[in-house]
Amino acid sequence: MKELLKRFKPTFQVYNFFQKKKLLHNVPLYKKYGLRKRYYSSVSASDFEGLEEEVNTYDLKNSREALASSEKFQQLDKKIQQELLSWSDDGYVVLKNYFSSDEVASFNEKIDELLASKKVKFENGNKIMFAIHKSKLLFQIGAHKKIISILETLLDKEVTLFQSINFLTGSQQGAHSDSISMSTFPKGNLIAIWVALEDIDAESGPLYYYKGSHKLPYFMNKDYDNEGSTFFLGNKGYDAYLKNIQNLLDDNKLEKKHFLAKKGDVLIWHANLVHGGEKVLDDNKTRKSMVFHYYAKDAVAFHEITQRPTLKENFEGLFDSIKE
Ligand SMILES: O=C(O)CCC(=O)C(=O)O
Known part of the structure; x- marks a missing residue:
């Protein structure tokens, strides 16, 4: 019974009903794509089936040739320009030495301080979520003009x-x-940095x-019979998703890489790049x-696996709202 309740979609919709401000972002896009949805409605990839889908520039053209004509690209420094070229081929790029040692030390100090003051905590095991809502310094790493400009170029x-x-x-x-967890329509409109x-x-x-792996087909609920019904989410769960991805990787024999980064290095990945965290072999080692x-x-921003629209903070007002 408890299991069934967790998959009952109207419960999420009631919750969403009270989150109007954070959910309005999808409404003009639903209109654009001719979907009759309210801000609190469930949403998943199956809602967009059959619609014409724009493909992002460097999924269509190879960044090695096509980036040169981008105005944003031309404004980046030569080192970064060089690092971005392999984006279309690989689905990731590495910015070596992006942050200085002193900058990294100040970020670590801030995280320690937030933990000590209990302004942030570990969730889902060892994740500290949304520290950017508690620190202007941490917010500014992610929202920095140069980072944004690199991501907007890609x-x-x-x-x-x-x-x-x-x-x-x-x-x-x-x-x-x-x-699968931060989904978009059109697909490919998420980007991440590490x-x-x-x-x-x-x-x-x-x-x-x-x-x-970003060139593999996007693997969504319908691809592992996890679409569910009008009232219930699918019953397959995340483990079944992971198993299916592993099968896909086994079939495609793609090269597995490890990011043995130096302090201050940054990796940027494509919405569909398959990635994860390697097993910890030495429990005494940190991996900050x-x-x-x-x-x-x-x-449109949503979470395919839970068929929920993404709750987005008002980005413009966020920095001023951080209390330190
Ligand atoms: O840092 C890691 O080990 C994995 C992070 C990750 O998968 C993610 O944030 O999507």
Whole structure:
């Protein structure tokens, strides 16, 4: 019975009904795509089936040739320009040495301070969610003009910061694409960065990712019989999703890479890049890192697995609302 209640969609809709401000962002987009939905309605990839879907610039054209004609790209410094070229081929890029040692030290200090003052806590195991809502300094890492400009170059559209996740130790997350939990229509309108807050050791459970996996078909509820019904979410759960992704990876024989980053390095990944956290081999090792997820402004944002629209803070007002 409890299991069934967790999958009962009207419960989410009632919750959403009271979150109007954070959910209005999808409404003009529902209109644009001819969907008769309210801000609190459930939403999933199946709602968009049969609609014409715009494909992002560098999913259509190769960034190696096409980036050169982007005005935003031309404004970036030469080192960064060079680092972005492989985006279309690989589904990720690495910005070496992006943050200085002093900057990283100040970020770590702030996280320690937030933990000590209990302004943030560990959730779902070892995740610190939304520390950006508690610290102007941390907010500014993700919302910094230069970072935004790099991400907007790669997506060729405007983005807004959605969430941050801090880890002090390895996540040990199974291989997944963010598009199952932070989904968009059109697809591909999420982008993420991973910031190394210390030198990353192979034994500490580094981030891994499969080169080129962003070109695999997006794997959504319908692909593993998890669509559910009008009133209930599908009953397959996340483990079944992970198993299916593993099968997809086995069939496609993609190269697995580990991000053995130096402190201050940044990895940017595509909405559909399959990635996860390696097993922690030495429990004494930390793996300090910070992830930021961003949505493109002009895409419907939702969570495929729970069929819920994304709750978005008002990005413009967020910085001023942070109390320190
Ligand atoms: O940092 C990691 O180990 C994985 C993070 C991740 O998968 C995510 O934030 O989507």
